[in-house]
Amino acid sequence: MPATDAVRLARAYLSRVAEPYPAALAALVAEVGPVEAAERVRAGEISPSVASQTAARRAEERAHADLAAIGRAGGRLVIPEDEEWPRWPLLALENVGGRRCGGEPLALWVRGPHFLADAVDKAVAVVGSRASSGYGEQVAGEFAYGLALAGMTVVSGAAYGIDGAAHRGAFGAGGLTIAVLACGADIAYPAGHQGLLAKIAREGLIVSEYPPGVMPARHRFLTRNRLIAALGGGTVVVEAGRRSGAKNTAAITLALGLPLMVVPGPVTSASSVGCHELLRDGRAVSVSSVAEIVESVGRFGDDLATQPAEKESDIGAPHGEAMRVYEALGKRNGVSDEVVSVESGVPLERVRALLPELELAGLAHQVDGGWQKLEMR
DSSP: OOHHHHHHHHHHHHHHHSOSOOHHHHHHHHHHOHHHHHHHHHHTOSOHHHHHHHTTTTTOOOHHHHHHHHHHTTEEEEOTTSTTSOHHHHHHHHHHTTTTTOOOOSOEEEESSSOHHHHTSSEEEEEOOSSOOHHHHHHHHHHHHHHHHTTOEEEEOOOTTHHHHHHHHHHHTTOOEEEEOSSOTTOOSSGGGHHHHHHHHHHSEEEESSOTTOOOOHHHHHHHHHHHHHHHTSEEEOOOOTTOHHHHHHHHHHHTTOOEEEOOOOTTOGGGHHHHHHHHTTSSEEOOSHHHHHHHHOTTOGGGGGHHHHHSOTTOOOOTHHHHHHHHSBSSSOBOHHHHHHHHTOOHHHHHHHHHHHHHTTSEEEETTEEEEOOOO
16 A cells, blocks of 8 residues: 555554644654554553543544545545645644644545635635624625735635625635635535535535534634634634624634634624624724734735725625625526526515626526526726
C-alpha cells in the first residue's frame, strides 16, 4: 500500500476514535507520525493521557467505511499531508491551541468542488445569532453579497438566522461560501437547511472535523467555532445575544490575533446585546459597510474596498424574501412561479409580487418555461 494511502487511512481512523480537539493524541501524531500513532492507539501502547482520549473508541475500525461514505457523498478527506490543506490559517490554531481553543485538526472531511486552501486564501467569517431579527438577516445577506462581489469567501456555520443569511447572500452574488459543521459533512443539520446545505455541497464547500454519520452535539458547536474563526481570517459578528455562540467565535478570533468586527444594532434589541458588549469593552471594531470590513481585514488590499460599490446595481442587492426567490430561479432554464415558491419557501402570492421587481432590477427575466436568473452586473 502506498505511504499516502496508509497515512490517509491512519488519519481517518484517528479522526473517528478521538473527539476533537485531542491535544495529547495530536502531540503523539506530531512526534511519531499518524501511521505509528494509529498503530499504538490500536494496541493500547500509549500514555494515560492519550488513552483517556481514545480508549472508548479505539476498537472502531471504520476508516475504509468512512472514506467510502464521504466518497459517496461527493466528498473527500483532506489531511495535513495534502496540498489542499489550509496550512497558514490553521497554523494560528496550533500556536494558541493550548491557551484557548484547541489546535490544528487531525483531518478535515470536505464536500464541494473547490480546492480548500485556495478557497480560504481570501475569506471572512460572518456569524451571529440563530434568533436573529429581520434587520440582522438583511445586513448579513447584504454584507455577504458585497464580500462575495469583492472576491472573498464567506465562511459561516449553516445555522438558522445570521449564518443562513450569510451563505445565501454569498450565493446571490455568485460567490463562494463555506459551511463549517458540528456534525459529519454528510449530515444535513439543521434539517430546515437541507436544501441550502445541498447547494453549498454542489457550489461551495462543507467542512467538518467529524467523520460521516456523526450527529451534532452542544460541545461540538463550540469546538467547530475555532475552525470558523481560523478559516475566516477575520470575523464579522452581525447579531449576538448575551449568551450567543457567536461570542465564542468572537473570543477565539481575538485569541488567534485576527480582526474582530461587529455590526451595531438598535439599543433596544436583545439580539445585539452581545455585539454592544464587545464594542463597549473595546474588543472589536464597529463596521457598517463592506468597505469597512475589507479595511479592517487589511491584508486583502485597499483596492478591494471599492469593488462592491462599482458592481452593485442602483437598487442594491436583493435581500430577505427577495434573495430567496432570486436564488430559486433557474440558471439555464425557466422555472414556474410554483416551483420558485416551493424551493424558496416564500408564499406563492409573495413570489408573484417579487418576480416583477427582480425583473425591473435586471436580476430576472421571463422565458417560455417561467423565470430565469440573470447574474448581477
